Amino acid sequence: xxxxxxxxxxxxxxxxxxxxxxxxxxxxxxxxxxxxxxxxxxxxxxxxxxxxxxxxxxxxxxxxxxxxxxxxxxxxxxxxxxxxxxxxxxxxxxxxxxxxxxxxxxxxxxxxxxxxxxxxxxxxxxxxxxxxxxxxxxxxxxxxxxxxxxxxxxxxxxxxxxxxxxxxxxxxxxxxxxxxxxxxxxxxxxxxxxxxxxxxxxxxxxxxxxxxxxxxxxxxxxxxxxxxxxxxxxxxxxxxxxxxxxxxxxxxxxxxxxxxxxxxxxxxxxxxxxxxxxxxxxxxxxxxxxxxxxxxxxxxxxxxxxxxxxxxxxxxxxxxxxxxxxxxxxxxxxxxxxxxxxxxxxxxxxxxxxxxxxxxxxxxxxxxxxxxxxxxxxxxxxxxxxxxxxxxxxxxxxxxxxxxxxxxxxxxxxxxxxxxxxxxxxxxxxxxxxxxxxxxxxxxxxxxxxxxxxxxxxxxxxxxxxxxxxxxxxxxxxxxxxxxxxxxxxxxxxxxxxxxxxxxxxxxxxxxxxxxxxxx
Amino acid sequence: xxxxxxxxxxxxxxxxxxxxxxxxxxxxxxxxxxxxxxxxxxxxxxxxxxxxxxxxxxxxxxxxxxxxxxxxxxxxxxxxxxxxxxxxxxxxxxxxxxxxxxxxxxxxxxxxxxxxxxxxxxxxxxxxxxxxxxxxxxxxxxxxxxxxxxxxxxxxxxxxxxxxxxxxxxxxxxxxxxxxxxxxxxxxxxxxxxxx
Numbered sequence: 001x002x003x004x005x006x007x008x009x010x011x012x013x014x015x016x017x018x019x020x021x022x023x024x025x026x027x028x029x030x031x032x033x034x035x036x037x038x039x040x041x042x043x044x045x046x047x048x049x050x051x052x053x054x055x056x057x058x059x060x061x062x063x064x065x066x067x068x069x070x071x072x073x074x075x076x077x078x079x080x081x082x083x084x085x086x087x088x089x090x091x092x093x094x095x096x097x098x099x100x101x102x103x104x105x106x107x108x109x110x111x112x113x114x115x116x117x118x119x120x121x122x123x124x125x126x127x128x129x130x131x132x133x134x135x136x137x138x139x140x141x142x143x144x145x146x147x148x149x150x151x152x153x154x155x156x157x158x159x160x161x162x163x164x165x166x167x168x169x170x171x172x173x174x175x176x177x178x179x180x181x182x183x184x185x186x187x188x189x190x191x192x193x194x195x196x197x198x199x200x201x202x203x204x205x206x207x208x209x210x211x212x213x214x215x216x217x218x219x220x221x222x223x224x225x226x227x228x229x230x231x232x233x234x235x236x237x238x239x240x241x242x243x244x245x246x247x248x249x250x251x252x253x254x255x256x257x258x259x260x261x262x263x264x265x266x267x268x269x270x271x272x273x274x275x276x277x278x279x280x281x282x283x284x285x286x287x288x289x290x291x292x293x294x295x296x297x298x299x300x301x302x303x304x305x306x307x308x309x310x311x312x313x314x315x316x317x318x319x320x321x322x323x324x325x326x327x328x329x330x331x332x333x334x335x336x337x338x339x340x341x342x343x344x345x346x347x348x349x350x351x352x353x354x355x356x357x358x359x360x361x362x363x364x365x366x367x368x369x370x371x372x373x374x375x376x377x378x379x380x381x382x383x384x385x386x387x388x389x390x391x392x393x394x395x396x397x398x399x400x401x402x403x404x405x406x407x408x409x410x411x412x413x414x415x416x417x418x419x420x421x422x423x424x425x426x427x428x429x430x431x432x433x434x435x436x437x438x439x440x441x442x443x444x445x446x447x448x449x450x451x452x453x454x455x456x457x458x459x460x461x462x463x464x465x466x467x468x469x470x471x472x473x474x475x476x477x478x479x480x481x482x483x484x485x486x487x488x489x490x491x492x493x494x495x496x497x498x499x500x501x502x503x504x505x506x507x508x509x510x511x512x513x514x515x516x517x518x519x520x
Numbered sequence: 521x522x523x524x525x526x527x528x529x530x531x532x533x534x535x536x537x538x539x540x541x542x543x544x545x546x547x548x549x550x551x552x553x554x555x556x557x558x559x560x561x562x563x564x565x566x567x568x569x570x571x572x573x574x575x576x577x578x579x580x581x582x583x584x585x586x587x588x589x590x591x592x593x594x595x596x597x598x599x600x601x602x603x604x605x606x607x608x609x610x611x612x613x614x615x616x617x618x619x620x621x622x623x624x625x626x627x628x629x630x631x632x633x634x635x636x637x638x639x640x641x642x643x644x645x646x647x648x649x650x651x652x653x654x655x656x657x658x659x660x661x662x663x664x665x666x667x668x669x670x671x672x673x674x675x676x677x678x679x680x681x682x683x684x685x686x687x688x689x690x691x692x693x694x695x696x697x698x699x700x701x702x703x704x705x706x707x708x709x710x711x712x713x714x715x716x
Contacts, residue, residue: 113537165548173541207548211555218655224645290555296562 032115041097049461057454077141105491108180113173121167128159143231182509194256246289254387268331310360337409341390352379372431382420397479400471423453546700586713
């Protein structure tokens, strides 16, 4: 078979030997198994998450008091590196890993489309991430003093983006082409739909970031670094991915995870499902931010479109909240950790989107310092991390074949909610406070609170890893195919962990909740 | 912890996986150039609004070579479609001929681009113009080379007898990416070479 071939509709042997709980690097070298690739993505992203949130905490701590343990240049580089790293090394690959594992199961496919390309994407991402971290440490951050290190950072970021785009293409192609009979696009599970929306937005916007990096690299390497490659202007050209509205694009798959968790753990069908799908789609459209680049369009924040997008994004969020509230009302919520993490994610999302709505109101002058925007970014990234942790808790039994330790997940609810609120909201308050001279004394206290919040988010990443690994502990009860007993979508119809080929026979789907139809 | 047993589905007719994947890849590649050309147009507007000429003194971009490349690439659209049409009729000789011709015209475009770089006498370090023009045209050469590799790989598979009149997704997918590459050149031709 040639490299471009996939054999998605054949080779479904449900009696095949199930894979081990957590794949070792040795077993997944050369493997195109979407389950191994997805699991490795998730674990590596969470490890990077620990480092990324610690780096963010250190970068914030650097501005406390008069004496600092970092120079201004190092502190600024650390802050910029952690911002980019938390998106490209943590949140996007975390969701991409979950999608690589779960989307084929949700659509009833035996594998991900282009399995070898998906594996190549994961390895390229991992290698590029390593190079990015090393290059950043040897004074190669944006505007760094060592030219070759800066070039290495730029090239590794390019590699990261190409890898993430390739992985996204594999997931999107799976969702578009490998759906089981009867599963029309309006019947796909919420997570798969949110990946379709979020992945499409990534596919349209991350290449623009690649274009920015190309210009910086060419000018830095060959052009004398006078324009795009100038040390002072490098981060400004890529910072749009860390700001509103683009920051919302990295949260979209989290909305789908929350929806799936809420539906299953309340035992209720999501009412007005098409409206919720439309809401996720609208949230995606309102998160396209590649045009809002301060480096080439300095007046974007005065643009009506930017201000309208920041306010309108509240509407789809309200629709989603209504849908989730209805599920809580109609069903019987099971007080398991994934549901708690989903609620934590939603609370942080509400705070983040509200902060974003305040940010676009010009008379409030919240853009005069970067504190408020940084606080909003932490809220949104915290919400995304909580959604990822909810996904790990929810699909963890499917991935490991065992019930996870719910106590670890429940502890993580408090840690991630506390981390997000302390880390993000404190900087938002500081953004307000800087407008009033009488509150200037609150600076250090609020930054300390933010540092604690970032440290908690690092701890939350560690707890998410421990929760997933708890499936491998001795004596953990077996999960069974439907670990929650109230599964609605196809992934709960195959064994846990899924065998090679996932499903014995492809299933006929007649509604968005095929397993409920079967029980009826 | 219940087990679900679903009824078996009938055999499925899968949509064309490789074609859809290539379309996504083409869309992502296209967006790289949307980003680059967006920056180019914004930078050019800034320079022109300050009262200066866009191109530095002594630099001229002739139109003859870009026009020739554009015509060449439009010809490749026809040769690529010729290949798709031929393989869909199981006419392998014509498919090989069309794919070979497409690759040759692609090489000609690379040669012409490098000749244009020589004629422009634009230094990459001359400022924003040099960086932008070389980055955009260079990136297009990279996309062209990727498209040629895709076509060459599919041509080798065709030579190996892998494609038939009923199943020729590989060549169709290569054609989708190739058309996207030509569309990108059309954007470059208008925004860099024609409207200077």
